Amino acid sequence: MTTAPAAGAANETAPAELVAEFDAVVAADGRIEPRDWMPDAYRATLIRQIAQHAHSEIIGMQPEANWITRAPSLRRKAILIAKVQDEAGHGLYLYGAAETLGVSRAELLDKLHSGRQRYSSIFNYPTLTWADVGAIGWLVDGAAITNQVPLCRCSYGPYARAMVRVCKEESFHQRQGYELLYTLSHGTEEQHAMAQDAVNRWWWPSLMMFGPPDDESAHSAQSMAWRIKRHSNDELRQRFVDICVPQAEALGLTLPDPDLRWNEERGRWDFGEIDWEEFQQVLRGNGPCNEQRLTQRRTAHEDGAWVREAAAAYAAKHQTDTGREATAV
Amino acid sequence: MTTTTVPTTAALSLADDALVLSHRLGEWIGHAPVLEEEVALANIALDLLGQARFLYSMVGDEDELAYRREERAFLNVQLVEQTNGDFAATIARQLYFSCYQGLLYGELAAADGELAALAARAVKEVAYHQDHAVQWTLRLGDGTPESRTRMQDALNALWRYTGELFTPVEGLPVDPAALRDRWLDVVGGVIRQATLTMPDGPDHTPWAAGAGRQGIHTEPFGRMLAEMQHLHRAHPGASW
Numbered sequence: 394m395t396t397a398p399a400a401g402a403a404n405e406t407a408p409a410e411l412v413a414e415f416d417a418v419v420a421a422d423g424r425i426e427p428r429d430w431m432p433d434a435y436r437a438t439l440i441r442q443i444a445q446h447a448h449s450e451i452i453g454m455q456p457e458a459n460w461i462t463r464a465p466s467l468r469r470k471a472i473l474i475a476k477v478q479d480e481a482g483h484g485l486y487l488y489g490a491a492e493t494l495g496v497s498r499a500e501l502l503d504k505l506h507s508g509r510q511r512y513s514s515i516f517n518y519p520t521l522t523w524a525d526v527g528a529i530g531w532l533v534d535g536a537a538i539t540n541q542v543p544l545c546r547c548s549y550g551p552y553a554r555a556m557v558r559v560c561k562e563e564s565f566h567q568r569q570g571y572e573l574l575y576t577l578s579h580g581t582e583e584q585h586a587m588a589q590d591a592v593n594r595w596w597w598p599s600l601m602m603f604g605p606p607d608d609e610s611a612h613s614a615q616s617m618a619w620r621i622k623r624h625s626n627d628e629l630r631q632r633f634v635d636i637c638v639p640q641a642e643a644l645g646l647t648l649p650d651p652d653l654r655w656n657e658e659r660g661r662w663d664f665g666e667i668d669w670e671e672f673q674q675v676l677r678g679n680g681p682c683n684e685q686r687l688t689q690r691r692t693a694h695e696d697g698a699w700v701r702e703a704a705a706a707y708a709a710k711h712q713t714d715t716g717r718e719a720t721a722v
Numbered sequence: 723m724t725t726t727t728v729p730t731t732a733a734l735s736l737a738d739d740a741l742v743l744s745h746r747l748g749e750w751i752g753h754a755p756v757l758e759e760e761v762a763l764a765n766i767a768l769d770l771l772g773q774a775r776f777l778y779s780m781v782g783d784e785d786e787l788a789y790r791r792e793e794r795a796f797l798n799v800q801l802v803e804q805t806n807g808d809f810a811a812t813i814a815r816q817l818y819f820s821c822y823q824g825l826l827y828g829e830l831a832a833a834d835g836e837l838a839a840l841a842a843r844a845v846k847e848v849a850y851h852q853d854h855a856v857q858w859t860l861r862l863g864d865g866t867p868e869s870r871t872r873m874q875d876a877l878n879a880l881w882r883y884t885g886e887l888f889t890p891v892e893g894l895p896v897d898p899a900a901l902r903d904r905w906l907d908v909v910g911g912v913i914r915q916a917t918l919t920m921p922d923g924p925d926h927t928p929w930a931a932g933a934g935r936q937g938i939h940t941e942p943f944g945r946m947l948a949e950m951q952h953l954h955r956a957h958p959g960a961s962w
Contacts, residue, residue, distance in 0.1 A: 454760070458752040462745060465953040466785050466962040467778075470748075471771050477751050478764035485757050523953055523962075581960050689752065697755020699872070700809045703865025710864065 407432075419620050424550035427493035435619055438612065439549050440494050441510070442621065444501045447487035448512035450480045451505075452686050456520040457529060465523055472569055473526060479562045486558060490551040506691045514672065515602050517680030524577050524584075524591035530570010531644075532592070532599040532637070538563050539633045540603065543623035552621075571640065578645045585645075592641070593649040600664075601672045603630040634662050728780045728836050729893025731797065734787070735935055736826075736837070736894075737777035738798035741788055742943075743819060744770035745950060746806055755809055762854055766816070769847040776840050789954035793937075793944045800934040801883035803943040807876065810862050810869070814876035816855035821908045822887045822901070824848045829896040837895070856912050863916025874918050881921035886932025 411430040418425060425431055454477050461477065464470035488498040504510040515533055520526065541563065544556040577588035604610055604626040616622035624632075634653075641648050652665035674680065747767035754760040778784035801819055806812050827848055830841035862873035888902045910920050931940070954962075 451757070454752045461748045461751055462949050463953050465789075465957070465960075467741075467771065467775050467788055469962050471768060471775070474748060474751065474764050474768050474771065478761055478768070481757050481760035481764065485761070488757075576962060580962075581957065583957060584960055693753045693755070696753075697759075697809065699866070699868050700755035700759075700862070703869030704861050706865045706869075707861040 419548050422546070422620065423548070424553065425548050426550045434615075435621075436494050438616060438619070438621065439552065440491055440496055442616075443487055443491040443494070443552055444496070444504070444510050445512060447484050447491060447501065448505045448510060449516065450484035450487060452512040452516045452690060453533075454480045455686055455689055456516055456518070456682075457526060459520045460523060460526050463523070464526075469526075469573065476530075476566050476569070479566065483555075483559045483562070486555040490549075490555045493551045502694065506687070506694060508678070508687065511676070512686075513602060514675045514680065515598050516686060517675050517682045518595070518598050519682050521594070522587050522591060524574065524587040525595065527570045527573035527577060527588065528591035528595040530566050530568075531574055531640070532570075532595050533602070534563050534567040534570060535637065536599045536602040536633055538567060539629050539636070543629075544621075546620075546623065548620040571644070574644055574646070588644075589646050592646050596649050597667060597671075598675075600630055600633070600667055601675075603627070603633065605669070605672070631661055634664050638662050729895075730781050732837065732891050732893035732895075733777045733780050735797040735891045736840075737774045737781070737787070738796050739802050739819075739823075740770040740777070741774035742796070742798045742946070743802035743815075744768075744774060745946060746802065746804075746815075747812075749806055750812065759809075763812075766851050766854065769844075769851065773840065773844050773847070776843075777837075780836060780840075785954065789951045793939055793947055795937060796934075796939065796943070796947070797937060798934050798939075799883070799886045800931050800940050800943075801880065801887065803934070803939060803946065804880060804883065805942050807879075808872060809858075810872040810876040811879065813855055813858045813862060814873070814880050816851065817859050817877075817909065817912065818880060818884050818887070820848055820852040820855050821905055821912075822884075822898075824852050825901045825904055825908075826896060826898065829901070830894075833895045835895050859912050859918075860916045863913070863918040870918070873916065877913065877918060878921045882931045886934060889932060889935055891935060 407430060412432070415425065415429070415431055415435075417423075418429070425435075457473060457480075458477050461470065461473055464473050488501060491501060492498060501510065505512065515536075520529070538560060541556050541560050545553055545560060547553045547556065574588050574592070577584040579585075607613065607625045607627045610626050613622060613625060617625075638648065638653065650665045652663065654663050656663045675683070678684070744767045747763050747770070750763045751760060751767070754763055774788070775784050778787045781787065801815060804811075804815055824845065827841040827845045830837050831845055832838075859873065862869040864870070887905070888898045890897060890899065913920055
């Protein structure tokens with residue numbers, strides 16, 4: 394255990410023993426906790442990553458919530474509401490984890506709303522049919538799990554623990570999405586076509602969720618050294634493809650990649666080139682729904698300002714009441 | 723214990739109330755003022771949807787009943803179909819309805835009959851819904867001048883739909899009219915504690931709404947059903 398320096402203490406003057414202790418904990422696969430000393434850059438990287446993760450949960454509610462009022466059966470409607478509710482819950486855990494690093498949720502939301510912090514590129518694609526809800530469950534949640542399971546062992550304790558809870562629920566969502574697609578693909582001709590069309594539209598964006606190729610990934614090397622990240626983007630993407638190919642076959646659906654073939658030598662699936670130009674465009678804000686997603690988020694926040702103000706005013710008034718009562722007693 | 727046949731009109735009335743309000747709350751998801759409310763409103767929507775499914779299953783096929791009946795066949799009160807409006811309007815609707823549902827399910831749980839099992843389970847959920855609505859009514863009423871105005875306006879605007887809550891329902895072993903005084907006490911107590919004013923009683927308004935139980939609804943309801951039912955109706959016979 395280390396003693397935490399006063400918040401804001403100049404990091405470069407940190408005693409060598411603190412640095413050594415931090416390095417030793419990380420090297421031994423231990424956990425860094427909020428009150429432990431940590432390098433400023435480690436703190437900043439985690440804030441950026443956890444915030445972006447939290448924002449993704451919140452923005453990620455939108456494409457799915459888009460279908461809540463149109464879900465075609467009451468059972469599916471209940472499943473979908475529960476799922477979107479879980480995502481809000483994940484956002485809450487993750488903002489909580491980020492707050493242990495000395496930032497506030499309000500600050501992070503402000504950065505999201507002003508475009509200074511990002512969320513996952515995938516949520517800038519539209520949900521055009523009911524089958525998209527299934528494709529998101531199967532592919533998007535599947536990719537998220539592939540990314541997040543290694544984070545359960547990440548060196549920052551609060552993030553790792555949040556990931557354990559998140560991954561359990563995500564796996565459940567992923568199975569539900571798969572089951573939804575399976576039902577469609579084995580339903581009527583129209584339903585099958587709807588399922589195939591959704592997979593065609595979501596496959597490549599899902600592969601982009603693993604981030605840029607390894608040789609272009611800005612934060613990878615440092616994050617791996619700090620054991621925030623465990624595997625490279627390309628390695629995780631490959632794992633995901635290897636998992637999805639047999640699942641697609643079981644679903645009776647095809648993946649929209651003519652270059653997809655089994656590589657006997659590698660014992661893995663080869664797949665085609667990702668459209669990195671599209672990826673960059675989406676990251677720059679030019680995807681199909683970037684504007685719409687941020688506008689909805691900002692509008693919800695602005696429309697809710699008077700509600701939050703009311704809650705704060707009420708709390709302030711009644712805190713005083715309680716204080717007075719306590720004094721009187 | 724006597725085995726009775728399921729009181730269809732009663733079960734459908736309560737189921738439709740729950741389904742329609744659940745749907746309206748579902749519209750909030752992704753638009754709530756704080757994350758905690760995304761969770762809370764979704765949670766209440768889910769509870770209500772669960773109640774609706776339970777009740778429909780007593781009468782027939784849940785999806786057939788939810789997705790293939792037209793507007794005139796729905797028996798929900800007009801209060802629950804009112805559009806969400808601002809957060810205060812949603813909370814006022816929740817306050818009025820959850821207090822009614824709490825009293826009604828309390829009585830049903832104590833009574834004999836087919837609906838007792840549902841009611842016994844649902845009273846716990848409704849107690850939570852009621853608490854949520856009460857807490858927000860207090861915060862908005864006794865918060866800022868703006869929130870106070872909005873909350874009062876919302877209570878006033880929805881008041882005309884509360885009279886219908888106390889009209890008789892065929893086959894229901896409880897007479898809703900008998901709940902009215904207690905409902906006025908509970909709701910009135912909350913409104914006063916929130917430093918707000920009781921709206922004029924339904925008897926004093928120029929026109930008190932209330933024929934949902936006869937399948938007469940307000941205009942936004944048809945549009946709500948169109949959205950809810952379109953996909954199901956576009957694929958007759960399909961399973962989902």
